[in-house]
Amino acid sequence: MHHLPRWLLLAVVVTAVLGSFEGIINGLVLGQFPTLVGATSTRLFRYLGAAVLLYVGTYTFLYLSQVLIVVATKHLNVALKQTLLTVSFQQGEKPSSGLNHLTNDAAKIEQNYFSALASLLTAIASTVLSTVFVLAVNPVMGLVFIAFSALTMVPMIFGQKGIGRLGALWSQANDRTVQSASDWLTGRRELRQYAVEQPFFRRVTAALTRSENALQKQNIRQWTVQYSSWLLVVLTLVGPWTVGFYLMSHGGFGITISVLLTLTLTADHVVGGVRQVMDVWGQLASTAALRRLPAAPQPFIAPTSTPAATPALHLDSVALNYGDHAVLAPTTLTVPYGTKMLLTGPSGIGKTSCLNLLAGWQKPTQGTVALADAPVAPTQVTYIPQDPWLFTGTVRDNLTLTAAYPDQTLRAALTAVGLNAELGPDPLAREIHPDADDLSGGQKQRLVIARALLRQRPVILLDEITAGLDDRNAHAIRTLIYQLPQTVIESAHHTDPALAQEFHFQTYALQNQQLVPAPNF
Ligand SMILES: Nc1ncnc2c1ncn2[C@@H]1O[C@H](COP(=O)(O)OP(=O)(O)OP(=O)(O)O)[C@@H](O)[C@H]1O
Structure with missing residues (x-):
C-alpha cells in the first residue's frame, strides 16, 4: 500500500464510504412504504424526489470510488511486477519461473488481492454504516441481527489456511507447466527430427492438466467454504425474524412490522457486507x-x-565442493596482471566451476579469491560464456546495454572483432533477432566480445568460447583477445598450440581436483 500516493488512498476511502449508503437508503426509503398508505400527493412527490437524490448521490460516489480503485490497481500492479521481476532476477530463478510469477501469479494477485482489497473496503464501509443504522433504529433487534450475521464468518475462519495452501500448490504446478511449455517450444527441431511430437506433447499436456487441476481444487474449496457461509446466511435472516415475531407478539421493545422491514432491508447489507467480507477473505x-x-x-x-x-x-587456499562432490582441493595461486592462462581437462572435471570462482559468481567452500586486495566481484571481471546472450534490438543496444558510449568507440569495437564491415551499411543501427538466428554463431560470439572489449576490465575469463566456431573464426577471435594487455584465462577442450606459444600461455590441467601445470600442446 505504501506504493500508493496518499491522496489517492484517501480519495478511495472517502468515495467508498460515501458510495456505501445503499443499504441505509434501502432501509430508509423502502421502510417508509407502510407509512405511505393514504399519504397526500405532495408528500409522495417529496418522497420520490428525496429517494432519487439519495440513490443518485450514493451511486455517483460508488462510480467515483471504482474509477479511483482502477487507478490505484494500476499503481499497485506496476509496483508488484517490478518487485517480482527484481526478486526473480536477484534470486537467479529460471526464466520460465520468473515469467510465471510475472504473468500468472501477478494476474491472480491482481484479481484476488488488489481487487479483493477494494471490495473489502466497500464491504466494510457498507457493513459499518448499516450496522450503526440498524443499532440506531432498534438497539435490541439490531444486536440480534448483528449477532446472527457474525455466524457467517465461522466457515472462513476454519477454511482460509487450506485455501492458501492450495494456492501455493497451484503456483508450483504452474511453474512446471510454463517450464514444460518452454521446453516444447524451444525443442521444436529436435522433437520433429525424432518424430516424437505426440508423446512429448502428452508430457506437456500432463503438466498443464496438473496445474489446471490444482486451480480447480482451490476454486472448489473456496466455493465450498463460501457455500457454508451462505447456508448460515439463511439462519441470519430467519433467526432474527423469529426473535422479532416473538417480541412483536408480546409487545416488547417497540418492534413493529415497519421496524422489522427497515431492519431486514438494512441488515441485508450487514449480512451481505459480512458475506462479501468472507468471500474476499477467501x-x-x-x-x-x-x-x-x-x-x-x-x-x-x-x-x-x-x-x-x-x-x-x-587464490588463497581456495577449495570447492558441491555437497560431497569435490571439484577443487585447497589451491593457492597468484596470477599477475597480463598473464595468459589456459585451463584444460576432461568434460565435467570442473573448469567452468573454476572460472565461476575466479569471477566471483561461485563462492568457494573454503578460502578466498581476491582481485588486488579485495574479494573478486562479477562486476570487476569480464566473463564470456560459450552461449552468447543477445537480445532483440539494435547492434548498438546490444553493445551498450543502455550505457553511454560514443558511436566512434562502438564502431572501433566492432572493427576490432571484424563486424563493422559484415553487418551492413549502418552496423550500429542494424536490428538483430537472436531467436530468429539472423546472425551466425561466430558473429554472435564476436558481438559479445565487442561488448566485453568496451568495458576494458583487467581480467577476461573465456569459457569454451570457440566451441561452436570453425577453425578460422576460432583463430581470429583468439588472436584478437590474446593481443589484449589484460589477464586472459581460457577454459577450452581444443586449444591453438601455435597461438599459445606465441602469447606465452601458461597451461594448467585440472586433474584429481588439482591445478597441474601442463605443456602447451
Ligand atoms: N551448481 C552445481 N551444483 C552441483 N553440481 C554442480 C554444479 N555445477 C556443476 N556441478 C557439477 O560439478 C562438476 C563440474 O562441472 P563443470 O561445469 O565445472 O565442469 P566442466 O569441466 O566445465 O565441464 P565441461 O567441459 O563439460 O563444460 C560436474 O560434475 C557438474 O555436474
Whole structure:
C-alpha cells in the first residue's frame, strides 16, 4: 500500500464510504412504504424526489470510488511486477519461473488481492454504516441481527489456511507447466527430427492438466467454504425474524412490522457486507503463498571501480565442493596482471566451476579469491560464456546495454572483432533477432566480445568460447583477445598450440581436483 500516493488512498476511502449508503437508503426509503398508505400527493412527490437524490448521490460516489480503485490497481500492479521481476532476477530463478510469477501469479494477485482489497473496503464501509443504522433504529433487534450475521464468518475462519495452501500448490504446478511449455517450444527441431511430437506433447499436456487441476481444487474449496457461509446466511435472516415475531407478539421493545422491514432491508447489507467480507477473505487467502517472496528486493548493484589499474588475482587456499562432490582441493595461486592462462581437462572435471570462482559468481567452500586486495566481484571481471546472450534490438543496444558510449568507440569495437564491415551499411543501427538466428554463431560470439572489449576490465575469463566456431573464426577471435594487455584465462577442450606459444600461455590441467601445470600442446 505504501506504493500508493496518499491522496489517492484517501480519495478511495472517502468515495467508498460515501458510495456505501445503499443499504441505509434501502432501509430508509423502502421502510417508509407502510407509512405511505393514504399519504397526500405532495408528500409522495417529496418522497420520490428525496429517494432519487439519495440513490443518485450514493451511486455517483460508488462510480467515483471504482474509477479511483482502477487507478490505484494500476499503481499497485506496476509496483508488484517490478518487485517480482527484481526478486526473480536477484534470486537467479529460471526464466520460465520468473515469467510465471510475472504473468500468472501477478494476474491472480491482481484479481484476488488488489481487487479483493477494494471490495473489502466497500464491504466494510457498507457493513459499518448499516450496522450503526440498524443499532440506531432498534438497539435490541439490531444486536440480534448483528449477532446472527457474525455466524457467517465461522466457515472462513476454519477454511482460509487450506485455501492458501492450495494456492501455493497451484503456483508450483504452474511453474512446471510454463517450464514444460518452454521446453516444447524451444525443442521444436529436435522433437520433429525424432518424430516424437505426440508423446512429448502428452508430457506437456500432463503438466498443464496438473496445474489446471490444482486451480480447480482451490476454486472448489473456496466455493465450498463460501457455500457454508451462505447456508448460515439463511439462519441470519430467519433467526432474527423469529426473535422479532416473538417480541412483536408480546409487545416488547417497540418492534413493529415497519421496524422489522427497515431492519431486514438494512441488515441485508450487514449480512451481505459480512458475506462479501468472507468471500474476499477467501480470495485474499488464496494469494497468501504467492505474495510471500523468497527474499526482499535488494538495491541494484552500482558500478564498481577496479581496485588497481593492473591488479593480480590471488587464490588463497581456495577449495570447492558441491555437497560431497569435490571439484577443487585447497589451491593457492597468484596470477599477475597480463598473464595468459589456459585451463584444460576432461568434460565435467570442473573448469567452468573454476572460472565461476575466479569471477566471483561461485563462492568457494573454503578460502578466498581476491582481485588486488579485495574479494573478486562479477562486476570487476569480464566473463564470456560459450552461449552468447543477445537480445532483440539494435547492434548498438546490444553493445551498450543502455550505457553511454560514443558511436566512434562502438564502431572501433566492432572493427576490432571484424563486424563493422559484415553487418551492413549502418552496423550500429542494424536490428538483430537472436531467436530468429539472423546472425551466425561466430558473429554472435564476436558481438559479445565487442561488448566485453568496451568495458576494458583487467581480467577476461573465456569459457569454451570457440566451441561452436570453425577453425578460422576460432583463430581470429583468439588472436584478437590474446593481443589484449589484460589477464586472459581460457577454459577450452581444443586449444591453438601455435597461438599459445606465441602469447606465452601458461597451461594448467585440472586433474584429481588439482591445478597441474601442463605443456602447451
Ligand atoms: N551448481 C552445481 N551444483 C552441483 N553440481 C554442480 C554444479 N555445477 C556443476 N556441478 C557439477 O560439478 C562438476 C563440474 O562441472 P563443470 O561445469 O565445472 O565442469 P566442466 O569441466 O566445465 O565441464 P565441461 O567441459 O563439460 O563444460 C560436474 O560434475 C557438474 O555436474
